Amino acid sequence: MGLEIAFWILAVIGIGAALAVVLLRDIFRAALCLVLSFLTIAGIYITLSADFLAAVQVLIYVGAIGILIILAIMLTRDVQRGSLSNKLRIPAFVIAILFLGAVVFAMINTPWQLAGVAPLEPTTPALAGKLFGEKGFILPVEIAAVLLLAAILGAIVLVREK
Amino acid sequence: MTILNFNLNSIQYWQTLPPDWPGEFWWHWLVFTVIIIGFVLLLVMGFIYIERRGMGRMQARLGPNRTGPFGLLQPVADAIKILLKEDIVPTKADKLVHWLAPVIAFAPVLMVFAVVPFQNGAVLADLNIGILYVVAISSVTTVGIFMAGWGSSNKYSLLGAMRSVAAVVSYEIPLVLTIASVVLIVGSLSLNQIVLAQDIPFILLQPLGFLLYFIAGCAEINRSPFDLFEADSEIVAGFHTEYSGMKFALFYLAEYAEALAISAIITTLFLAGWRGPLLPPWLWFTLKVIIVFFVMVWTRTTLPRVRIDQLMALAWKFLLPLALINLLITGIEVLTLPAALPWVMILANFAIMVLLVLLWSKFFRLGGGRVEV
Numbered sequence: 001m002g003l004e005i006a007f008w009i010l011a012v013i014g015i016g017a018a019l020a021v022v023l024l025r026d027i028f029r030a031a032l033c034l035v036l037s038f039l040t041i042a043g044i045y046i047t048l049s050a051d052f053l054a055a056v057q058v059l060i061y062v063g064a065i066g067i068l069i070i071l072a073i074m075l076t077r078d079v080q081r082g083s084l085s086n087k088l089r090i091p092a093f094v095i096a097i098l099f100l101g102a103v104v105f106a107m108i109n110t111p112w113q114l115a116g117v118a119p120l121e122p123t124t125p126a127l128a129g130k131l132f133g134e135k136g137f138i139l140p141v142e143i144a145a146v147l148l149l150a151a152i153l154g155a156i157v158l159v160r161e162k
Numbered sequence: 163m164t165i166l167n168f169n170l171n172s173i174q175y176w177q178t179l180p181p182d183w184p185g186e187f188w189w190h191w192l193v194f195t196v197i198i199i200g201f202v203l204l205l206v207m208g209f210i211y212i213e214r215r216g217m218g219r220m221q222a223r224l225g226p227n228r229t230g231p232f233g234l235l236q237p238v239a240d241a242i243k244i245l246l247k248e249d250i251v252p253t254k255a256d257k258l259v260h261w262l263a264p265v266i267a268f269a270p271v272l273m274v275f276a277v278v279p280f281q282n283g284a285v286l287a288d289l290n291i292g293i294l295y296v297v298a299i300s301s302v303t304t305v306g307i308f309m310a311g312w313g314s315s316n317k318y319s320l321l322g323a324m325r326s327v328a329a330v331v332s333y334e335i336p337l338v339l340t341i342a343s344v345v346l347i348v349g350s351l352s353l354n355q356i357v358l359a360q361d362i363p364f365i366l367l368q369p370l371g372f373l374l375y376f377i378a379g380c381a382e383i384n385r386s387p388f389d390l391f392e393a394d395s396e397i398v399a400g401f402h403t404e405y406s407g408m409k410f411a412l413f414y415l416a417e418y419a420e421a422l423a424i425s426a427i428i429t430t431l432f433l434a435g436w437r438g439p440l441l442p443p444w445l446w447f448t449l450k451v452i453i454v455f456f457v458m459v460w461t462r463t464t465l466p467r468v469r470i471d472q473l474m475a476l477a478w479k480f481l482l483p484l485a486l487i488n489l490l491i492t493g494i495e496v497l498t499l500p501a502a503l504p505w506v507m508i509l510a511n512f513a514i515m516v517l518l519v520l521l522w523s524k525f526f527r528l529g530g531g532r533v534e535v
Contacts, residue, residue, distance in 0.1 A: 028312055029259065035305055055291050055298045063301025063334075070308050071327055074320065122290035124351060 006047050014040035027073050035066040049119035052127055194286040198275045205451070206418040207237040212452070213459050220463040241411065249407035252314060259313030264405070264412035267306025270299045271419040278426050279354045281436050281443040292353040293341055296427060297334075300382075303420070304330050307401050310413070314404035322400025325470060329381055329388065332477035337378040339485035340371040343492040344431050357435035365432040366508045370488045370515040372432045374481055376457075379428065381473065383420040386462035388473060425454040480522055487518060 017037035024030040038061040045054035120126050130136050211234060218225025227233040251260055274296050276286040289295050304327060311323020345351055347367060348359040365372045381388040397403075402413045429435055429450040436443035438450075468476065491514060495507050 026256075028256070032259070032305070032309065039302075051289065051291050052294070055294045058298040059294070059301060062305065063298065064331075067301075067304055067308070067327055067331065070305070070312075071324070074312070074324065124291060 003047050007044065010040045010043045010047070013037075014044070027076075028070070031066070031070050031073055034069065035062055038062050038066060049121070050123065052123050191286070194276075197280075198272065198286060201280075202272060202275060202419050202422060203415075205422050205448070206415060207241075208452070209418050209421060209455055210237040210240070212456060213462075216456065216459045217463050220460070244411045244414070245408055247407040247410075249409065250404075252316065252404050254315040255404065256313040256315065259309045260404070261313075261409075263306050263309035263313055264409045264416070265306070266309060267303050268412050268416040268419065270302040270306075271416055271423055273299050274423045275426070277353050278430060279357055279435060280447055282358070283354065284436075284444070285354060288352060288354050290350070290352050293345065293351050293356070293427075293431075296353075296423075297338055297341065300420075300423070301330075301334065303416070306416075310405065311401040314401075316404050318397040318399075319401050319403050321397045322403070325397075326384065326401060328470070329384070329473055329477075332474060333378045333381045333481070336374050336477065336481035336485040337382060339482075339489050340368075340375040340378070341431065343371050343485075343489045344368060346489070346492050346496050353430050353435075357430055357437060360434040360437065362504055362508070363432060363434040367504065367511060368432065368488070368492070369512050370484060370518065371492075372428070373515065373519075374485050374488065375428060375431070378477075378481055379424040380458060380461065381477070383417070383424055385421060385458055387465040387467050389467060421455060421458060422451065425451045425458070428454050479525070484518055484522060 014037050017033040017040065020033040021030045021037065024033065038057065042054045042057040042062075045051075045057055131141055132138055214236065215225040215227075215233065225233065226236040229235040229239045251257060277289050277292045277295055279285040279288070307326045308323050311319045311321075311326070314320075344356065344364055347364065348356045350356065350359075402410060405413055426447075429447060433450045433454070435450075436447040438446035441449075491511070495510070499507055
């Protein structure tokens with residue numbers, strides 16, 4: 001019961017904030033709404049007993065990506081005029097509706113499997129075992145790290161003065 | 163992985179509170195929320211007194227000494243004065259953002275205390291991701307500072323906010339790396355477990371980690387000598403230039419509550435938290451927090467403010483490599499050293515700290531001892 005109430009509050013706030021990100025003219029407020037919607041997603045992770053994931057969501061999406069977006073907005077020159085719409089408005093809307101339809105269709109028609117066992121508590125050792133242990137996902141983790149390093153190097157090469 | 167649990171039995175001397183003391187879920191929540199808010203407000207008042215009087219002493223003047231005995235009521239007088247002031251909002255400000263900013267800057271700081279143990283088990287929520295929760299929640303404060311800087315539509319506010327984010331993003335990395343080396347030794351993220359594992363305070367096992375965490379923590383909460391975001395000689399008062407009355411009070415409160423939070427985390431991670439002989443645990447905890455804060459006041463009065471480029475260089479060229487080396491060394495020690503020999507680790511780590519700090523301070527030295535980067 002409590003979980004359901006929490007879910008509906010989080011869901012309504014999250015979707016409201018996500019809509020505000022798209023519809024608001026003021027880019028700065030839109031970015032703040034994006035941060036709010038990230039936070040509600042962290043809240044939903046908590047209701048699903050994924051506490052580690054929730055903390056990482058707040059740390060990375062709110063603390064790093066949200067801040068980075070706001071910083072980028074502050075460095076934008078025409079920020080005062082807000083986000084203007086252009087000719088692509090209608091096509092973007094159509095594609096978004098189609099995408100939403102596809103996602104909803106897929107979600108309704110998937111036979112979701114419910115696990116019989118209770119969620120793991122605590123989750124951290126299990127996650128660590130999966131990510132870094134034997135027969136775990138150590139290779140993808142390392143590849144992701146190398147990919148990020150390559151992206152950082154690429155960014156440095158792009159902005160470096162000749 | 164716990165290398166220090168050779169006499170965990172001694173912990174039985176301390177009274178362990180049941181996880182839902184005093185009774186039901188909601189009572190637990192209510193009692194601890196009231197305790198935390200009271201603790202934060204009381205200690206912030208104490209901190210303001212310590213800071214003003216202690217700074218006065220160190221600068222060879224008296225400090226506020228007229229209100230009440232020894233000037234003890236000065237923070238109360240300040241609080242009343244500031245609450246009665248007119249609340250001014252700039253005409254061009256983004257009203258909603260301007261109004262929300264102090265709340266968003268202050269709320270996360272209060273939330274940090276939810277996982278800080280005042281006694282064995284005396285904690286609002288003993289999360290098993292404790293320290294990660296602290297790191298995650300305290301990163302939200304930056305959003306509040308940004309909102310203040312932007313919502314005021316004042317160039318000095320914006321400059322302050324930009325400096326703030328540059329510093330916070332850089333200093334978060336050494337901060338988290340030093341926490342990781344503590345977690346490596348303990349093998350748990352829960353703050354209560356970290357305290358229970360400290361038969362020897364981790365300041366002895368992790369001297370370099372303590373140093374790095376202290377420096378990075380001071381920079382993160384913009385204490386002098388890293389108070390660039392509100393450097394009054396350069397950018398008026400930084401992000402809270404356009405704030406007055408109660409909203410300013412909230413920013414002021416948030417600033418000292420952050421100092422309190424960092425002191426409490428340092429106490430928990432490196433100074434064995436609530437543990438100590440004779441005195442009750444919560445008193446030990448409070449005393450240690452006050453001592454850590456006193457050292458912060460001490461550094462503030464001793465050192466001049468750094469420039470923005472020096473601030474960045476310190477984070478990336480000094481703190482980050484040292485934190486990485488510290489993490490590597492701690493990992494090797496946890497894997498190879500036997501559990502019964504903490505003294506080897508203590509001596510080795512002190513030697514390594516002295517060596518590394520001397521070595522890196524050579525890198526920063528240019529002609530005639532002038533510090534340049």
